[in-house]
Structures are given as C-alpha cells and as structure tokens.
Amino acid sequence: MQNFTYTGHSARIVFGSGTLQQVREEVERLGHGRALLLTSPDLADFGDRVEKALGALCAGRFDGAVMHTPVEVTREALAVFEKVDADCVVAVGGGSTTGLAKALAVRTGADQVILPTTYAGSEVTPVLGETDAGVKTTRSSPDILPETVIYDVELSRGLPMSMTVTSAFNAMAHAVEALYAPDRNPLVDGLALDSVRRLARGLRRLSETSTDAADPEARADLLHGAWLAGACLAAVGMGLHHKLCHTLGGSFDLPHSPTHAVVLPHAMAYNAPAAPDVMREIAGALDTVDAPRAVFDLLTASGGPTSLRELGLAEDQLQRAAELATASPYPNPRPVTQDGIEGLLRDAWAGVRPA
Numbered sequence: 426m427q428n429f430t431y432t433g434h435s436a437r438i439v440f441g442s443g444t445l446q447q448v449r450e451e452v453e454r455l456g457h458g459r460a461l462l463l464t465s466p467d468l469a470d471f472g473d474r475v476e477k478a479l480g481a482l483c484a485g486r487f488d489g490a491v492m493h494t495p496v497e498v499t500r501e502a503l504a505v506f507e508k509v510d511a512d513c514v515v516a517v518g519g520g521s522t523t524g525l526a527k528a529l530a531v532r533t534g535a536d537q538v539i540l541p542t543t544y545a546g547s548e549v550t551p552v553l554g555e556t557d558a559g560v561k562t563t564r565s566s567p568d569i570l571p572e573t574v575i576y577d578v579e580l581s582r583g584l585p586m587s588m589t590v591t592s593a594f595n596a597m598a599h600a601v602e603a604l605y606a607p608d609r610n611p612l613v614d615g616l617a618l619d620s621v622r623r624l625a626r627g628l629r630r631l632s633e634t635s636t637d638a639a640d641p642e643a644r645a646d647l648l649h650g651a652w653l654a655g656a657c658l659a660a661v662g663m664g665l666h667h668k669l670c671h672t673l674g675g676s677f678d679l680p681h682s683p684t685h686a687v688v689l690p691h692a693m694a695y696n697a698p699a700a701p702d703v704m705r706e707i708a709g710a711l712d713t714v715d716a717p718r719a720v721f722d723l724l725t726a727s728g729g730p731t732s733l734r735e736l737g738l739a740e741d742q743l744q745r746a747a748e749l750a751t752a753s754p755y756p757n758p759r760p761v762t763q764d765g766i767e768g769l770l771r772d773a774w775a776g777v778r779p780a
C-alpha cells in the first residue's frame with residue numbers, strides 16, 4: 426500500500442484542432458468582455474488570429490512578451506491593461522508569454538485564458554518565475570494558475586523542429602521527475618507515464634515515420650503529452666534535474682528548453698541506481714529496457730542538442746555549476762554530492778551517451 430496526499434489544481438482544458446475559434450466563448454464563460462491579448466513579437470500572426478476570433482471582446486493588445494518575464498515588461502503590459510480597462514488576459518505563445526499573463530494576473534487578480542504554442546507546460550501550473558535586475562525569483566499562488574487553457578494543435582504544427590524537440594524534452598523532464606518525487610501519488614504516476622509514452626511516440630513519428638514536421642497525429646501526441654507533463658509539474662516537487670537546469674539557466678544564461686534536453690538523460694542516469702523501479706516503469710513507457718540511454722538515443726535520433734558545450738557552457742564553469750547546484754539540500758532519490766554532480770555535468774558537457 427502507498428500512503429499519499431494529492432492536491433488538485435483545477436483549470437478548464439479545451440483540447441483539439443481549430444479550438445482557437447472557441448476563445449471568445451471561453452472568455453464569455455468566465456463572465457468577461459474586455460480581454461487584453463498578449464503575445465511575443467515574433468508570434469504576431471497568432472496574435473492576429475486570436476484577435477479576429479475574439480472580435481469585440483479584444484479590448485487591447487500587447488505583443489511584447491519576452492524571455493524570463495522581466496518586471497519592466499510586466500509594468501509596460503500592466504499600463505496597457507489599465508489603459509484599456511481590461512477585465513481578463515488572453516495569451517497566445519510559449520512559456521514566456523504565459524509567464525507575462527501570470528505576472529499580470531497576480532498583480533490584478535485578472536482571469537487568464539492561455540493558448541500554448543510550445544510544450545513548456547507552464548499554463549497548468551500555479552508557478553511564476555520573474556526577473557528583476559537580472560535576478561530570478563519564483564513564487565507560487567492559486568491566483569497565478571490560469572483559469573482556462575485552450576490547446577489548439579494547429580498552433581504547434583509550425584513550431585520549428587529544433588524547438589519542438591527541446592520543448593518536448595522539457596515536458597518529458599517534468600513527467601520523469603514526478604515519478605520519483607517524494608510526494609508522488611498514483612494519479613500523477615499515471616499522468617506521467619502516459620505523458621512519457623505520448624511525447625516519445627510523437628517525437629519518433631516526426632523523426633522516423635513521417636516526412637511532415639507538421640504531422641497532425643505527432644503534434645497531437647506532443648501537445649497532449651505536454652499538458653499531462655505540466656499537470657505533473659503542478660502537482661509534485663521536482664528534483665535534481667530541475668535544480669541543475671535552474672542553475673544553468675539562472676547563473677550561466679543557458680537557454681531553457683535546450684538545457685532540459687541535454688541534462689535529462691544524465692540526471693536520469695545519476696538517479697537510476699536509487700530509483701530502479703521508476704526507471705523500469707519509464708523504460709516500459711518507452712518500449713525499451715534502459716530508460717536513461719533510451720532518452721539519450723531519442724534525443725540524438727530527433728536531432729536535438731546533446732552537449733552543454735554546444736549550448737555555450739565553458740569547461741571551466743563546470744565546477745562552479747556543481748557547487749551552486751549542491752549548495753542547498755533538496756529532495757532527490759540519490760544523495761547529491763559535489764563529486765557526483767560534477768561528474769554528471771562533465772558527461773552532459775561532453776555529450777557522451779550515459780554509461
């Protein structure tokens with residue numbers, strides 16, 4: 426018997442193809458009529474489509490969402506929110522745009538309708554990371570959790586392959602770490618394994634079977650897997666892998682999803698001796714016997730980055746990265762030691778297949 430506690434996070438999820446057209450209805454369902462539409466500068470086309478679907482419900486638009494949710498950008502967006510007298514936010518974009526929607530929601534109490542275009546999973550978590558003068562802080566609150574998520578597979582079909590692969594590995598990392606979280610529970614276990622299965626199937630289809638990077642079946646699997654992975658991230662605590670990626674992104678400015686992709690097989694290999702049952706379950710979901718190596722091979726076969734070196738980390742930064750990642754204790758199946766983490770990072774830096 427397993428003892429567990431489970432806290433659910435309730436959001437309305439609309440999933441399908443062409444669901445963008447439901448955005449107006451979803452805003453009205455929340456009882457609102459003046460939406461501030463958010464997107465990033467390079468996704469203005471998506472902004473145009475959502476604006477058209479919102480019709481008269483679009484009170485204003487802010488296309489300035491950028492990485493790391495800087496507070497100065499949030500202030501600019503907040504000024505627009507107030508100027509147009511908005512009563513909710515609608516965001517279309519990746520984790521960065523969702524971050525801006527959350528930053529506005531936590532300051533105004535506004536409801537959020539999110540249309541995700543990547544596999545980051547932020548849209549179903551009550552967590553917000555923001556940067557102020559280059560310093561990143563993270564907070565969690567029920568106000569931050571978006572009320573409605575509209576997953577439209579069409580919005581993800583044009584995601585460039587490089588970003589598709591790394592973003593899918595970002596999602597897979599949430600699911601993998603949920604399976605050995607100290608607060609894991611049977612519901613999240615089920616979501617996590619289904620997520621791993623769908624993400625791997627989607628990636629394999631894109632890299633092996635289909636000649637179409639926009640393949641709707643593969644894209645549906647990836648988006649569905651990303652939703653489940655985000656739900657895992659929202660429900661249980663993450664371990665070594667997320668700590669390493671947070672350190673590498675926050676202190677060495679490495680890019681978010683590529684860092685997740687490179688580190689994941691190595692974090693899994695490090696934890697494998699301490700979580701053999703979990704690794705067997707993940708291997709089962711991947712139709713293989715060795716989970717860390719299968720994840721590395723999937724990354725290679727998908728054409729993803731495999732080394733921290735290619736992401737811009739210098740070899741002489743490895744020791745400092747290991748020090749930072751081991752400075753404060755956090756739950757992880759295998760004890761985290763400076764030597765152990767330095768070895769892990771050295772392998773990830775060189776891009777070798779986990780032993």
Ligand code: NAD
Pocket residue numbers: 465467468491492493494518519520521522524542543544545546547548550551552553554580581582583584585588592595658681682
């Ligand atoms: P992103 O939102 O920064 O997007 C990366 C790039 O891809 C941007 O240039 C964007 O415009 C472009 N893009 C997005 N969707 C596209 C599409 N469909 N087609 C073409 N281009 C597209 O990247 P991300 O990985 O989605 O999000 C990363 C951010 O999200 C990080 O800041 C991370 O900390 C945060 N995050 C937060 C949580 C949470 O729970 N709080 C979870 C995961 C990620």
